[in-house]
Amino acid sequence: MILIALSTGIDYVVGLKLQSETVKKKRNYLLALSLIFNLGMLGFFKYYNFFVESWIDAWAMSGVKMHVSTMQIVLPVGISFYTFQTLSYTIDVYRKKLTPTKNFINFATFVAFFPQLVAGPIERATNLLPQFSVKRIFNLERAKSGIHLIIWGLFKKIVIADSCATYVNAIFDNYQEVNTLTLLMGAVYFAFQIYGDFSGYSDIAIGTARLFGFELMQNFNYPYFSRDVAEFWRRWHISLSTWFRDYLYIPLGGSRTTKNKQIRNVFIIFLVSGFWHGANWTFIIWGALHALFFIPLLIGKKNRKNINQVSENGVIPSFREFMDMLITFTLVTLAWVFFRADNSTVACHYIKRLVSNLNFNIEYLSIERYSIEILVLIGIFILFEWFHKHVEHPFLGRVKWLKIVGVIIMILTLGVYSNHLEFIYFQF
Numbered sequence: 001m002i003l004i005a006l007s008t009g010i011d012y013v014v015g016l017k018l019q020s021e022t023v024k025k026k027r028n029y030l031l032a033l034s035l036i037f038n039l040g041m042l043g044f045f046k047y048y049n050f051f052v053e054s055w056i057d058a059w060a061m062s063g064v065k066m067h068v069s070t071m072q073i074v075l076p077v078g079i080s081f082y083t084f085q086t087l088s089y090t091i092d093v094y095r096k097k098l099t100p101t102k103n104f105i106n107f108a109t110f111v112a113f114f115p116q117l118v119a120g121p122i123e124r125a126t127n128l129l130p131q132f133s134v135k136r137i138f139n140l141e142r143a144k145s146g147i148h149l150i151i152w153g154l155f156k157k158i159v160i161a162d163s164c165a166t167y168v169n170a171i172f173d174n175y176q177e178v179n180t181l182t183l184l185m186g187a188v189y190f191a192f193q194i195y196g197d198f199s200g201y202s203d204i205a206i207g208t209a210r211l212f213g214f215e216l217m218q219n220f221n222y223p224y225f226s227r228d229v230a231e232f233w234r235r236w237h238i239s240l241s242t243w244f245r246d247y248l249y250i251p252l253g254g255s256r257t258t259k260n261k262q263i264r265n266v267f268i269i270f271l272v273s274g275f276w277h278g279a280n281w282t283f284i285i286w287g288a289l290h291a292l293f294f295i296p297l298l299i300g301k302k303n304r305k306n307i308n309q310v311s312e313n314g315v316i317p318s319f320r321e322f323m324d325m326l327i328t329f330t331l332v333t334l335a336w337v338f339f340r341a342d343n344s345t346v347a348c349h350y351i352k353r354l355v356s357n358l359n360f361n362i363e364y365l366s367i368e369r370y371s372i373e374i375l376v377l378i379g380i381f382i383l384f385e386w387f388h389k390h391v392e393h394p395f396l397g398r399v400k401w402l403k404i405v406g407v408i409i410m411i412l413t414l415g416v417y418s419n420h421l422e423f424i425y426f427q428f
Helices: 002-020 025-060 079-094 106-109 125-133 142-171 180-211 229-235 236-250 259-277 282-300 319-340 342-358 372-387 400-414
Strands: none
Touching: 002 025, 002 079, 002 106, 025 079, 025 282, 079 106, 079 125, 079 236, 142 180, 142 372, 142 400, 180 319, 180 342, 180 372, 229 236, 229 282, 229 319, 236 259, 259 282, 282 319, 282 342, 319 342, 372 400
């Protein structure tokens, strides 16, 4: 509470000072104050122990034992999200793309807006802040749309993500004892767990905000139908990827520079993105893998090849589109193993066993045999998304009420309620 209050107060004052200050050097100092405070606060609470422990491990590799105690720092909820949100405000004011607000209540509400505070979307002040100054009138159609998004988000989280989590946890906890098929399914289940979990939260947040008359930015756009990794990142966690594009990638030179510098910029973006997710080498490796997947597209000038929606004018994808989606999903899922694993050693051993033992017999786990129910649910989920990929959610178009009732019944009968699983991105 104190941290978000400090961040709010400092950036509110900095914004006003930037508006009135005309001396470039003083404006730079004001921007630096916001950057140092917000990034310093984020770095201390999120990465202090990581750097200390990495320093000790580095010396240990050379035979020197160090005994440095680390503080058990509790990560404040939502700090990665609201620090980026306030930073975007300060930077936009500095760039003179936004006029700072003089209404402190509006600004504080923008920073701590409850639907998306703890896990995004990371809103821009240019979009959300002006909405607090507009008189809101209840709109029935908007309210219905918000409720539909909440229902769909709950289905993603409670039915898809939490059902997959049961198997993911069992497989990753016993990865040394299971075969290739089990490990493969564990990786695929996690791909749908994290997608259902995170995009489900975003849908609930956007829907809740819409009930109050606010429009938040879209955060996911059917990413698993992407035909290359570049398209995937235009559709996955859009608020974060566009934040890094606008406030880091473009200032570094973006694509308007030499090819070597473009490659450097891509690596910086993905490594920082991985590090943003957490103080663990697994996230950094995850980011590095996505950079390696992206670089060939950049070199071949194919990173903007797939801009439109897949199979835009047809129901069934072409063979080429299907193979492109399958290859992209495989690469993304491979990287997800590092994201999910406790450490990089576990991730490497997991992948080594995945490609080495080549045993595809169906196995029984301590929980139960692979339930056909999970595969059926994932299949239904994929079909739902495929046939509605051109709209915001599946409750638009024909037989709307039939789909709504069917999804609610699945939430009530197939949802996982006993494990009390938090949203994955609450830890970031």
